[in-house]
Structures are given as structure tokens and as C-alpha cells.
Amino acid sequence: MSEMSNVGCRIICRAAEPGDREQVLSMGDVYGGVDYMDYMYEKFTTNQQYRSFVCEVDGRIASFRFYRIIDDNESIIGGGVRTHVDFQGRNLGKRLGEASARDILKEYPRIFRNYLMTAIESPFQRQRIRENPNEYTLLSERNVLSLRITTSAIKAFINGQKPSSTTTIRPSLDDFLKHTLKDETQTKLFPDKYITVGWEPFRIIKSNLSNIYNERNILWTLGAEGDPEWLTIECIYPCETGFRIDLDMYGVEPNCLATHLVQSLASAVARYPDVEAMCELLIYTPIQFPITEDLFERDVSPGALAACKTYLVIHRNMMQYLAS
Template identity: 20%
Template sequence: MAVEGHTLEFCLAEEADFEEVMSISGDVYGGIDYLPARYHAWIQDSVRRVILAKKKGQIVALVSVNIVDDGHTAVVEGLRVAPLERGKGIAGLIQGYSLNLVKDQFPEVKVRRYVRSGQLAPEILTKFRLICKQEILSVQFKAEDIRPKLEAAFTWLKESGKQWEDPVLLGASEAKRLFLSQRVVDEVLPGKAIIQDWVPYKPLESNLEKLVSQDFIWMADDKEEPTVLSLGTAPYRVPLGTGYHRLNIDIFGKQFPRARNQFLAQLQQRVSTLEGPIYCLLYFEPSIWQDMLSFCQTTLELHKDRDFGGQNLLEADM
């Protein structure tokens, strides 16, 4: 395959490629890239294909395609192109190769899904269906600094009558039952999808089995008729700086007080076992953006670190 006079070679990624892959993606996401923490697990996953593009033997691009939804959906993740090779069409070529490979190896796949940040160009919406959008609030803090602020926030909310109700921790069976509930799917989940740290899943038994087996924190405002649910991903190391952890909290539902309560409870659960700097990404319903931002700024003294422009779930037929 010719690209600017050179030939691209495609192959599956291997353990030994890790350092070279990291060398082409060091500037991605400003130091909070998830790929270093996931690479090794990705290449061992039997229903995922991690593809490399090489030029003259050197890695110039990577993309991952994860097969979910009982084998019917291909989720495209982790696109990386070496800095000096960007803007040359390599991204489109490696994605095209990977999707063709997936169609050959997983013939039941019907659609592909992407989760992208930022403003969508008009031409994107001619190729993809926009399923839903979540807002993203990014904040930085040290675990030891945020713990007393969380305690003070809990005390203030409980004493002031600011619609405080203790969030409910969910076990695996409870999480599965609620996230598979038709009412929750129709009324609570954005676009009828469970978006876990940028990965979209349809609410299916097989997906929930996979999710509840991982080190996540599941919460609800009610065990029987929830209006807000949340999912906290286990923190992982990122390249931003020495000892930095990234923490992701996905909140589903439109009622701000209950979303706020679960944000605080999720945060408390995680920072109780961490030390040092944390980069937290909070994903939630766009209609409660201003309330959540104001609460973080005034009560927790946390300020938006960067503007991601929202989280968009896109879908197209294969």
C-alpha cells in the first residue's frame, strides 16, 4: 500500500512493540494517555485486534478494534500516528485495513462505534450517526488535599438540606439487574449505552458480565427505581508526571443533586486508598454542566483543567 512513495506494512501488535508504540504517542492527550496502562491487556484480548502500521520497518501508527455487543459491534479505539507522519492519510489507511480485517474475522459485526471528543465537523455527521453526547469536566488535585474538602462537603450538604441522600453501592448482581432494566435503559442511560471510560457498550448480559468482573465502583441513588447511576473506573498511572494517577467517573442521569452526590461518593471511595497527584475526568449529562462546574469550583475549589469539548458517541454501519 503506497503512501507518499513508501509502502505501509500492517501487522498485529506484540509485547515487544510496547516501547516503540509509546515513542510515537508520548504527546497524546497532554500526558493523560490511557494507552500505556492498557496496551498489554489489549494485545492479549481474544476479541480485540491491535494493528500496527509500519514504514520501512518503523512503527508509524496504531489502532485497536474491540468486538462487543455479542459480536455485533466493532469499537474503534486508541488511534495513534507518529508526529512526523500526521496529516498524510495514514490514520484513514490503518483504520480501513483494521475494519476489513475485523469483517473477515468477525462476520457478525454489523456496526462500528467511536467515542470522540470536541466539536464535530459537518462531514463527520454525513458519515456517522450521533448517538449521544456527554460533557467532560477535567480537574487535578492531590489525594491528601482533596480528602478534607470532601469531608467538609459531605458535612455541609447533610446539614444544609441540599437534597443529600446517601448513594447506594451496588454489588455485581445488583449492577447487572439495574443496568439491564428496560426503564433504566430508556430513561437513564445516554443513548441507551453504557459508556465506560470512552468505551461504549450496549446494555446486554454479556457486556455486563465483562464489566462487573473488573475493579469498578457501581453506584445508584436507589436500588429499585434509580434515576442516576454511576461507574467509577479503577485509577491507573499516566505519563503526566511522577506518581500521577488518572481517575474516570461516568455518571448517567439528569438530576444534578443526585449526580453530585454520586460524584462525591465515587471520589471518596478512590482517594481513600491513593496518595499523590490525580487527574480526574468526570463524564455526565450536558444539562447539568453549569451546576456541576459551579459546585466543583465553589465547594471543592477545583477548576476545569482543560476543555475537551464533550464526549460524542458515533455509529456507522460496517
């Protein structure tokens, strides 16, 4: 895809392959024990929506990043950028980003008009949005609560909850699409016009919703009018420190939150019954409904992303940058 020499090094940017798995994983867990790479790598390199790339320096994989083509091929999400610690600070991640974007443009010439990314809220991100208003636009901001908790403490939390009058349902695909595509539901649940699931932002359209439904577990509570007023999208998978649960929550009725937590955590401990197993719990809520670790009574400590209180969905205008 792209090859160059730099101070005696041979640098190649190319598509990532399933066979690169061990080398990419050997870069280490870059998210403090909650990395998704092991769980996702196969999908990154075989699913037709994803395009993944590596940068090799003298035959060694130095950097990785992926993209996902979404919104009926109208938009692209970028993520997962990581550079091996031995190679950081040499702009290899950026170089790989540019080479891979140019490769994708051959297939989708207009796609980088709608380039979306999510990022942990940080001075770095705030500064680049503030200083480059023509390049970066903030689309959405949501709360993140990152906790580390044992399975036995989760069980204690579940058992300690008072019976609730909130009913949770796992919707059928038809119901999920029918209700979520309604204008009223969208205005209520997705005021920013995006649904972000596992750090990937999607427009609320049928193809994206069908993918989300097929990839995740969905739980919702219906209001008096029969439309959803709280929606939880769950993802549970092993990670370096034990297992990880991501709960993306959307809604207008925060009283549903505790019941949704109980339901989601119950299915997680059913899958990871070892009482000493350590769980990294990441709960994402609408910005007006921040939650704190006081929800749990014991054995809770800050999780790997605890320093991050919110995440940002950002539109990046890449076309001018790629035109140069």
C-alpha cells in the first residue's frame, strides 16, 4: 500500500491480516487491562465493514488502526489507534492513518466527508477541537463510569436491590426497529442524533440498528405509550483483568437505571460464575444523568478508565487534510 525508507528503516503501511494477530496483540494492552483487541481482532480483519491496517518498521509491526464503514456506506468511524511503545513519538500512527485513509478513498471517494471518532474527554482532545474549528466538530458528549468489581460484589448488589416495578424486555428485532426509527423515540432517546455503542457512533438508520441488534444484547423499558423510555445495550467479553461489561444506556427515565443494571449484571455473572472473577464495568449514560460508584456498596475500586468522566463523539473534516 505504501512503502518508504526513513533513516535507514524500511517502513510499510498495509492492510492488517488475520496472521498479524499475535504481533498486534504483543503490543500489549494499551487500555490498562480492558483492551478489546483480543476479542475483536478477528472481526477487525475479516468483517466486511472493517478496514484494518498496520505499519511495519523493518518487518516489525509498529502501529495498528482500524476503520468501520457505516451509515449505508456514507460514513466512516476511525478507532483503535495504537503504536508499539518502542516506536511511539515518531508519527507512525499518523502516517498509517494517512496511508490507510488514501487506500479507503480508492473504494469510497467521498466517505471521509463523514469521518467520526469517539475519544476520551481530555485536555488533548479539547484543545484540538478548540484550536481547529474547521477540522473538528463536537457532536455529542456522554458520561462514562469505569469501575472494577468482583463477581461476588456484583451478586451482593443484585441481591440487595429492592423489588422494582420497572419491567425490562428484550425486544424482538422488528420491535426494536419499529420503535427506534420513530421520530418521537429518536428525539427523546437520541437528541444528538447518534447512538454510540462500544465507542462506535452510528446514525439512527435501519442498517445500523440491525447490526447493533445482531452484535449486542438489548434491554428496554416501555413507557405508558408503549415506546421505550430506557434502553440498555450490553456487551460482555473477556479481557486481561477478567471480564468486561459495557452498558450503553439511553433514556429519559433514570429510575429504570438500577433495574437495567441488575438485569445486565445478572446475565454477566451467569456467564462468569467464578466468584473471584474481576469485572471491569463501563457504564455510559446520557450527559444529564451522571452516575457514581456509590451505586455499589462494597468491593468497588476505580476502573481502568476511571480518570475519564465523559467521552466525546467528534466529526473530523479529513477531506482538506487528505487533499494536500
